[in-house]
Amino acid sequence: xxxxxxxxxxxxxxYQNKPLTCTAYMSDLHAWKNDATQNLLPNxxxxxxxxxxxxxxxxxxxxxxxxxxxxxxxxxxxxRWQVDxxxxxxxxxxxxxxxxxxxxxASQELVPISCFVYRAASELNTAYTLxxxxxxxxxxxxxxxxxxxxxxxxxxxxxxxxTWQRYSLNFTPAASPIYCLFDNIGNGTLWIDDVxxxxxxxxxPYKASVLDxxxxxxxxxxxxxxxxxxxxxxPGNDTVQVSIDANGRFLVDGxxxxxxxxxxxxxxxxxxxxxxxxxFNTVVMYVKPSYSLSQLTTALDTLKANGLKAxxxxxxxxxxxxxxxHDATVTQVQWVVSNLSYHPxxxxxxxxxxxxxxxxxxxxxxxQDYYNAAKQSDPSRPSFIxxxxxxxxxxxxxxxxxxxxxxxxxxxxxxxxQVYSPSILESxxxxxxxxxxxxxxxxxxxxxxNACDISRExxxxxxxxxxxxxxxxxxxxxxxxTNIPKNEEAWGTLRMLAQEIRQLTPVLYSSETPPVVSVSxxxxxxxxxxxxxxxxxxxxxxLPSQVNTGITVSGGGITATVLFENRQVNIxxxxxxxxxxxxxxxxxxxx
Numbered sequence: 370x371x372x373x374x375x376x377x378x379x380x381x382x383x384y385q386n387k388p389l390t391c392t393a394y395m396s397d398l399h400a401w402k403n404d405a406t407q408n409l410l411p412n413x414x415x416x417x418x419x420x421x422x423x424x425x426x427x428x429x430x431x432x433x434x435x436x437x438x439x440x441x442x443x444x445x446x447x448x449r450w451q452v453d454x455x456x457x458x459x460x461x462x463x464x465x466x467x468x469x470x471x472x473x474x475a476s477q478e479l480v481p482i483s484c485f486v487y488r489a490a491s492e493l494n495t496a497y498t499l500x501x502x503x504x505x506x507x508x509x510x511x512x513x514x515x516x517x518x519x520x521x522x523x524x525x526x527x528x529x530x531x532t533w534q535r536y537s538l539n540f541t542p543a544a545s546p547i548y549c550l551f552d553n554i555g556n557g558t559l560w561i562d563d564v565x566x567x568x569x570x571x572x573x574p575y576k577a578s579v580l581d582x583x584x585x586x587x588x589x590x591x592x593x594x595x596x597x598x599x600x601x602x603x604p605g606n607d608t609v610q611v612s613i614d615a616n617g618r619f620l621v622d623g624x625x626x627x628x629x630x631x632x633x634x635x636x637x638x639x640x641x642x643x644x645x646x647x648x649f650n651t652v653v654m655y656v657k658p659s660y661s662l663s664q665l666t667t668a669l670d671t672l673k674a675n676g677l678k679a680x681x682x683x684x685x686x687x688x689x690x691x692x693x694x695h696d697a698t699v700t701q702v703q704w705v706v707s708n709l710s711y712h713p714x715x716x717x718x719x720x721x722x723x724x725x726x727x728x729x730x731x732x733x734x735x736x737q738d739y740y741n742a743a744k745q746s747d748p749s750r751p752s753f754i755x756x757x758x759x760x761x762x763x764x765x766x767x768x769x770x771x772x773x774x775x776x777x778x779x780x781x782x783x784x785x786x787q788v789y790s791p792s793i794l795e796s797x798x799x800x801x802x803x804x805x806x807x808x809x810x811x812x813x814x815x816x817x818x819n820a821c822d823i824s825r826e827x828x829x830x831x832x833x834x835x836x837x838x839x840x841x842x843x844x845x846x847x848x849x850x851t852n853i854p855k856n857e858e859a860w861g862t863l864r865m866l867a868q869e870i871r872q873l874t875p876v877l878y879s880s881e882t883p884p885v886v887s888v889s890x891x892x893x894x895x896x897x898x899x900x901x902x903x904x905x906x907x908x909x910x911x912l913p914s915q916v917n918t919g920i921t922v923s924g925g926g927i928t929a930t931v932l933f934e935n936r937q938v939n940i941x942x943x944x945x946x947x948x949x950x951x952x953x954x955x956x957x958x959x960x
Contacts, residue, residue, distance in 0.1 A: 406567050406568070406569070406573045406576070407567065407568075407576075407578075407579065408565045408566065408567060408575070408576050408577060408578045408579075409497075409566045409567060409568075409578065410426075410483060410549065410564055410565060410566045410578060411425070411426045411483075411578045411580045411581060411584060411824075412424055412425050412426045412427065412483075412578070412580075412581060412584055413563060413564035413565055413575070413577070413578065414457075414459060414460045414462070414463075414562060414563050414564075414575075414577065414581075415427065415452050415460075415462045415463055415464045415561075415562065416460050416461065416462055416581070416585060417581065417584040417585050417587075418452055418462075419587070419589045419825045419826075419828065420589065420591070420825065420826055420828055420856040420858060420859070421447075421855070421856045421857055421858060422447065422451040422452040423451075423452070423819045423825065423826065423855055423856060424452055424462075424464060424819075425584055425819075425824050425825045426483055426584075426824045426825075427464065427481060427482070427483050427819065428481075428482055428483075428818065428819030428820035428823070428855075429450065429478050429479065429480055429481070429482060429819070429820055429855075430478070430480040430482050430550070430820075431478050431820060431852075432817040432820045432823070432850070432851045432852060433816070433817050433820070433851050433852025433853050433854060433855070434446055434478055434852055434853050434854075434855055435478070435633065435634070435640070435852040435853070436478055437637055437639040437640065439478070439853075440639060440640050440643050440852075440853055441639055441643060443853065443855075443857055443860055444857070446478070446855065447855075447857075448467065449466065449467040449468065449479055450465075450466055450467075450478075450479055450481075450855075451464075451465055452464060452465070453465035453560065456560050457560075457562055458502040458504075458533045458560075458562035458563050459502075459562065459563055459575065460562075462562075463560045463561060463562035464481060464560070464561040464562070465558065465559070465560055466479055466481060466551075466554055466558070466559045466560075466561070467557075467558050467559075468554035468555070468556070468557070468559065479554065480550055480551065480552050480554075481550065481551045481561060482548055482549065482550045482820070483548070483549045483550075483564070488542065488545040488546075488547065489545075493542055493543055493544065493545060494541060494542075494543055495541065495568065496539060496540075496541055496568070496569060496570045497516075497539070497540055497541070497542065497566055497567065497568055497569070498537055498538070498539055498540075498566070498567055498568075498569055498570060498571060498572050499514060499516055499537060499538045499539075499540065499549060499564070499565070499566050500535060500536070500537040500538075500563075500564070500565045500566075500567075500572035500575070501514065501535070501536055501537075501551075501561060501562075501563065501564045501565070502533050502534070502535050502536075502561075502562045502563045502575075503527075503529045503533070503534065503536060503551075503559060503560065503561050503562075504529060504530065504531060504532055504533045504534065504559075504560050505529040505530060505531055505557050505558060505559050505560070506531060506557050506558040507529075507530075507531065507555075507556070507557035507558075508530060508531060509528040509529070509530060510528065510529045510530075510554070510555045510556070510557045510559060511526055511527075511528055511529075511553060511554075511555040512526070512527055512528075512529050512551055512552075512553065512554055512555070512559060513525070513526045513527075513550075513551070513552040513553040514526075514527060514536060514538045514550075514551060515549075515550040515551070515552050516538065516540040516542070516547060516548070516549055516550075517547070517548045517550060518542045518543065518544045518545065518546070518547045518548070519544045520543055520544050521542070521543055521544070523538060523539070523540035523541075524538070525538045526553070529559060533562075535572065537571075537572045539570055549564065549566065563575040588913075589828055590828055590830045590831065590913050590951040590952055591828055591829065591830065591858060592829055592830045592833075592858075592950065592951075592953075593829075593858070593861075594829050594858065594861035594862040594864070594865045595865050595933060595934075596861075596865075597648070597864060597865055597868050599646040599647075600645065600646055600647065600648040600867075600868055600871075602642065602645045602646060602675055602676050603676045604673065604674050604675070604676055605672075605673040605674070605675075605676050605677070605678070605713060605714060606622070606713060607713055608713050609621065609622060609678075609713040609714070609715070609716065610622050610623065611716050611717070611749070611750050611751065613751060613766060613767075613808070613809060616880060617806075617807045617808050617809055617810075618809065618845075618878055619751075619767070619809035619845065619846065621678065621716055625874060625875065625878035626650075626678075626716070626874075627650075627845050627846055627847075627870060627871075627874045627877065627878070628650065628651040628678070628680065628716075628811060628846035628847065628848065629648070629649050629650050629651060629846075629847055629866075629867045629870050629871065630649060630650075630651035630652055630653050630680060630846075630847070630848045630849065631644065631649060631652060631653065631816070631848070631849045631850075631851065631852065631853070631863075632652075632653040632655055632682070632848065632849075632850055632851040632852065633652050633653070633654060633655065633851075633852060634654070634655050634657065634660075635654075635660065635664055635665075635667075635668045636652055636654070636668055636671060636672060637671065638671050638674075638675075641671045641672055641674070641675040641677055642675055644675075644677065645675040645676055645677050647863070647864045647867055648864060648867030648868035648871060649677065649867050650676075650677060650678060650867075650871065651677060651678045651679070651680060651716070651848075652672055652677055652678075652679055652680070653679075653680045653682050653719065653848050654668060654669070654672070654679045654680070654681055654682065655682045655684060656681060656682060656683050656684055656705055657684050658684060658686050658697075658701055662708055665705075665708075665709060666709075666712070669709065669712045669714045669715065670714075672714045673712075673713060673714040677714065678714055678715075678716045679712075679714045679715050679716065680716060680717045680718075680719050680848075681705065681706075681709060681715055681717070681718055681719060682719040682722070683698075683701060683702050683705050683706075683718065683719065683720055683739075683743075684701075685698045685701075685721065685722075685730075685731065685739075686698050686701055687730055688730075691729040691730050691732075691735075694730045694731075694735070695735050695738065698735070698739060699738055699739060699742050702718075702720055702739050702742040702743050702746070703742050703745075703746050705718075706718055706742070706743050706746035706747045707746045707747070710746065710747040710749070710750070715750065716750065716751075717750055717751045717752065717753060717766075717767065718743040718747065718750060718751070718752040718753070719752075719753060719754075719755065719769075720736070720739040720740055720742070720743050720752055720753070720754060721735070721736035721739045721740070721754040721755070722754075722755050723755060723756065723757045723771070724736040724754065724756065725757065733760050733764070736754045736764060737764050739754075740752050740753075740754060740764050740765055751765075751766035751767050751809075752765060752766055753765035753766055753767035753768075753769050753811075754769065755769040755770065755771060755813065756769065756770050756771075757770065757771060757772075758770075758800075759800055759801070759804040759805075763804045763805055765808075766808065766809075767805075767808055767809045767810075767811055767846075768801045768804070768805030768808045768809065768810045768811065769810075769811045769812070769813070770797055770800075770801055770812055770813070771812070771813030771814075771850070772793060772794060772797045772812075772813075772814075773813075773814075773815035773823075773850070774789050774790050774791055774793070774794070774814075774815055774827060774831065774835055775789060775815055775818055775823060775824070775825060775826070775827055775831075789827060789828075789831045789913070791831070791834050791835060791838055791911045791952075792911060794812075794835060794838045794839055794842070795838060795842050795894070797812075798810070798812065798838075798839050798842035798843055798844055799842060799843075801843070801844070802842075802843050809845055809846060810843055810844050810845055810846065811844065811845070811846030811847070811848060812839045812844045812846070812847060812848070813848045813849075813850050814832070814835050814836060814839065814847060814848070814849055814850070815827055815832075815835070815849075815850060816832060816849040816850065816851070816853075816854045816859060816863060817850055817851050817852070817854060818854070818856075819855055819856075826854050826855060826856045826859055827859060828856070828858060828859065829856075829858040829859050829861065829862035830862075830950075830951055830952035830953065831952055832849075832859055832862050832863065832866070833862055833865075833866065833909075833952055833953065833954055834909055834910070834911060834952035834953075834954070836866050836870075836954075837894075837907065837908075837909035837954040838894055838909055838911065840870070840873075840877060840896075840907065841894045841895065841896040841907055841908075841909060842894070845877060845878065847870065849863060865933075869932075869933055869956075872932075873907070873956065875900055876898050876900040876905050876907075877898065877907075879898055879899060879900040879901075881898075881899040881900060881901075881902070882899055883896075883897040883898050883899050883904075884897040884898075884899060884904045884906070884922050884923045884924050884959070885897065885922075885923040886906055886920060886921065886922055886923075887920070887921045888908070888918055888919070888920050888921075889918050889919040889920075889921075890916050890917075890918040892910060892911050892912045892916055893908055893909070893910055893911075893916060893918045893920070893949060894908065894909050894911060895907065895908040895920060896908070897922065897923075903958060903959070904922065904924055904926070904958075904959040905956065905957065905958055905959070906920060906922055906929075906945070906955075906956070906957040906959070907954070907956050907957075908920060908949070908954065908955050908956075908957070909949075909952070909953070909954040909955075910949035910950070910951065910952060910953050910954075911952070912951065912952070913951045913952065914951055915948060915949065915950055915951060916948070916949045917946075917947075917948050917949075918946075918947065918949065919944045919945065919946050920944065920945040920946075920947070920957075921943055921944050921945075922940070922943060922944075922945065922957075922959060923943070924959070925940075925943060926940040926943070926959040926960060927939070927940055927960060928940060928960050929945055929957040929958060929959050929960060930957070930958045930960060931947075931955055931956065931957055932956040932957070932958055933956065934955070937960075938957070940959070945957060
């Protein structure tokens with residue numbers, strides 16, 4: 370609102386769509402006057418970087434990196450897309466882009482993009498102005514300034530010279546959200562700084578967003594991940610048998626199997642080799658309607674050659690009417706499953722994503738029909754649906770849910786920082802245990818950000834915390850969305866975690882009587898397990914600060930080896946006293 374004179378009270382309503390116990394937190398609430406010349410774009414001067422020279426609220430035109438060159442060598446992408454602290458129009462930093470890449474896909478992974486704040490209906494169909502300062506190392510480098518929304522866009526090509534100059538673009542958006550992009554970057558190096566979006570038909574002098582101070586003051590947790598060797602690659606077998614036992618364990622060829630996966634479309638040999646040597650054992654292969662049988666078969670053969678399994682995610686075909694969407698998707702599920710069910714790399718069919726009855730094109734009933742179509746075409750493999758929240762009756766052979774701990778820029782644009790919220794993972798995993806008793810439990814975790822409307826990637830310690838929180842609370846399959854992160858700390862952490870989970874899989878799946886474990890600090894989550902008569906404790910700190918705690922373990926003991934850390938701790942009167950850094954995990958083997 371532009372008139373606060375009659376505002377006396379603000380109500381905030383927190384609700385769930387199912388009866389679950391939860392804890393809600395609110396902090397750092399702000400209200401400010403609606404200034405017609407306010408900069409509506411956070412971090413337009415690229416001063417705030419939560420990770421690895423990646424400016425918050427800015428990213429690229431794709432969630433993660435998927436081009437072969439950059440998958441093989443992440444640092445090569447950072448030579449083309451990064452914050453430059455040696456050149457700026459104002460402040461101390463600007464965004465530096467070296468383009469173009471030789472591949473179309475690669476060039477899309479160089480396009481700077483930011484999510485202009487979601488606008489209320491009353492704020493649409495009115496004039497706005499985008500302004501930006503740019504310079505190049507060329508006398509004339511073409512750049513397209515582009516504002517894009519769901520049903521329209523406004524653009525202008527400019528030629529950028531080798532001195533700082535301001536450029537502007539008028540636009541009138543008809544829908545929300547709205548994205549700001551700088552596209553079709555020609556040969557050469559481009560610097561971008563002081564990007565501003567404001568109401569009106571002309572550009573006023575650059576000013577920081579009202580959010581920038583809180584963004585700059587935010588504190589992020591970083592930690593150098595443990596270095597691990599390449600994981601050995603062993604080609605897959607020519608046959609596969611997939612089953613779920615009476616204890617809800619997911620078995621591949623008779624052995625407990627914990628999916629450690631990333632999403633990909635059609636993984637190349639370079640991608641498959643990189644993922645396998647990193648330690649992943651599975652790829653969630655996204656099947657678009659446009660993909661041919663030959664393309665799909667080649668991708669599966671490539672995964673098998675590198676010892677990787679495939680969870681085949683069959684994309685819905687959204688059409689003009691809900692019934693057309695339903696019918697086309699049923700046909701697509703039948704076609705994909707019947708044509709690929711012979712392949713030994715395939716371990717499960719993922720037939721629907723995030724159904725909600727609020728969306729007539731993606732209802733619970735539609736998801737049930739897609740599941741039935743897959744089971745009829747291939748009764749030998751599990752089929753499942755991924756939910757964002759569980760309905761009263763859950764469909765599928767596997768429980769699957771997603772939750773991304775870094776909120777999107779749009780929904781959180783008027784709060785101070787893109788905070789990490791790990792405590793919700795516990796309640797999400799708990800709801801899965803309730804609704805999916807007797808089924809394997811899989812979970813999508815966030816590794817993406819700095820893209821579209823996700824303001825930043827999670828840091829390495831945040832990914833570490835999310836992973837172990839879900840494992841401690843019953844999850845036995847981790848899928849990371851999506852491709853590889855742009856943040857080298859995050860990618861190194863995924864490499865470390867993939868290999869740790871593979872080593873811990875038999876421990877986590879063990880049905881031997883576990884030790885009783887209690888923790889003196891409620892912010893340390895812990896799980897006791899027994900495997901081959903040896904006791905283990907898996908614990909993680911959910912806080913962004915250090916915690917000193919005592920962990921009591923039944924059965925006695927003198928010392929505990931801390932796996933993956935090359936150290937031991939004493940056990941005194943049955944208690945392990947140890948220090949957890951922010952978001953840190955410890956795994957103890959009791960001796």
